[in-house]
Amino acid sequence: MSVADRKAREKEALKMLILKGAKKLFIEKGIEQTTIRNIADEIDYSVGTVYVYFKDKNAILHDLHSIGFQELGGYFKELFSIEDPMERLRKMGFIYIKFALENQEMYDLMFNLKAPIEFLTNCDNEDWNEGTTTFGALKETVHQCMQKEHFKGHTLEPLTFMIWSLVHGMCCLEIRQRTKGVKFNNPDTILYDGYNEFLKIIEKL
Amino acid sequence: MSVADRKAREKEALKMLILKGAKKLFIEKGIEQTTIRNIADEIDYSVGTVYVYFKDKNAILHDLHSIGFQELGGYFKELFSIEDPMERLRKMGFIYIKFALENQEMYDLMFNLKAPIEFLTNCDNEDWNEGTTTFGALKETVHQCMQKEHFKGHTLEPLTFMIWSLVHGMCCLEIRQRTKGVKFNNPDTILYDGYNEFLKIIEKL
DNA sequence: TTAAAAAATGAACATTGTTCAAAAATAAAA
DNA sequence: TTTTATTTTTGAACAATGTTCATTTTTTAA
Incomplete structure (x- = not known):
């Protein structure tokens, strides 16, 4: 496995982590009530990182x-x-x-x-x-x-x-x-x- | 008709004017895309006035x-x-x-x-x-x-x-x-x- | 050890709903 | 008419939101 492969896997993993955190908050407090900042906090990343992995909300x-x-x-x-x-x-x-x-x-x-x-x-x-x-x-x-x-x-x-x-x-x-x-x-x-x-x-x- | 009556009528009229303006914009550009400022502009009143006649959005x-x-x-x-x-x-x-x-x-x-x-x-x-x-x-x-x-x-x-x-x-x-x-x-x-x-x-x- | 590339950051921006002290307009009193 | 009191309107200011991007940090390759 090359480094590029591992990076790709890690990228995918973080994307999934964001989605998982988002889903948890959506279910907990509703979609409209959940902000990008909430999602970032939930998974201990910064707001900017979320936007690296997703174009927008x-x-x-x-x-x-x-x-x-x-x-x-x-x-x-x-x-x-x-x-x-x-x-x-x-x-x-x-x-x-x-x-x-x-x-x-x-x-x-x-x-x-x-x-x-x-x-x-x-x-x-x-x-x-x-x-x-x-x-x-x-x-x-x-x-x-x-x-x-x-x-x-x-x-x-x-x-x-x-x-x-x-x-x-x-x-x-x-x-x-x-x-x-x-x-x-x-x-x-x-x-x-x-x-x-x-x-x-x-x-x- | 007393002054109070006329005032009540005017109040009702302005409330209707706000609703009419809001409805027009909602149909034109969608409910989510319409802001309170848009509604205020549409009827030539300030944002604050809208909030005198309606508790919130x-x-x-x-x-x-x-x-x-x-x-x-x-x-x-x-x-x-x-x-x-x-x-x-x-x-x-x-x-x-x-x-x-x-x-x-x-x-x-x-x-x-x-x-x-x-x-x-x-x-x-x-x-x-x-x-x-x-x-x-x-x-x-x-x-x-x-x-x-x-x-x-x-x-x-x-x-x-x-x-x-x-x-x-x-x-x-x-x-x-x-x-x-x-x-x-x-x-x-x-x-x-x-x-x-x-x-x-x-x-x- | 160092230079280049990738990833993560968070301050900054524009836009939103909302508030509220001040200003303007109107009504009542003198 | 002038003055005072009341009502109505205002828009600057606030907190919260989605989003951007120059900068920093981390990782990789040399």
Whole structure:
């Protein structure tokens, strides 16, 4: 191993350290409430160093948003072993909501904040690979459901988007505290009453 | 009319002027990109004056979020004349999406931003009247649908929340630019392909 | 041991929301 | 009308933020 190799590894390590510190603070005190100085303090480096490794705050948020998608992938792992696509779709909905509620700041970053998308636009990058891949996974399962004679009369792409919108809408309203006027039976609102109604709906399609 | 009355009227007028200026700038250049100084400049007053009429930026955002709900109410007006609840529900979905797409910054403020809710919390106000009222209107229509034997096997409150989540989810993903990976047929994506699929879904419930 | 290259630093800048003593404008009193 | 009291408006000043960059420190190569 050359010195250049080690340097590259160290560079990568420090980049990860910054991201790890940032994520910790984001979860602890919220993304908006976390400053670059906070992040630098957290890992005992100076502000300037953070800017050596990241172009700006959006770059940090974008990288962390990608990490969020990796983590969602981890949640989704257990789905691979489910043969029946309808059963997989049901579980997928549950896991999606669970992930959103257990990782609210990360979910917000992945699907709501402007920063990650702004970063892509700034880099002249039209595509949003993380989202497209996840959407593709859902679409594949819906496709298999349709092959088994479910969802008659629906079109794959828009229907997939509807299912995504349904669970995303729930999570979004909950995370942004717009569910105050909704009277649920269960204390753990979305994950029980919401999810149950979601099950009823896809059953009828 | 006493002097005190006139003063009260003038005070109210200036408050409205500030809100009007703020709204104009929000729509023109985005909420995050608009500063208090911008708003003050827009209406030819000083920064300090803005703070005489509003406690802080959140107070402006909250009042503007309320105005947004009034405007949504304006969009909803034509629904009153529709007798058939199912037909009314369908039109309601269309108008909701239309409002969201035509007033993206306002929609964001009403249903996504933290500011209006933070303002309520700061005032020790637990309730979110604007949202609860709008949710109530949707719930009433869904209730009438159920009385006409639609939506068998569903529960009013959670089902209403599902329908809201569905349209909100679509609008949210579109406004926050998360629909890049979804291939629609129509150029006006959500309002046609999305809405059509929404129609198919509520038809089957 | 020394010179060159790389990495880390933190003071400095522009911009933000916010405050508040002072100034200006208005109303009430003499 | 003139003076006093009250209300309204002002903008300089403050702390906090994202960001930059000349300087210092550390590491590598000679």
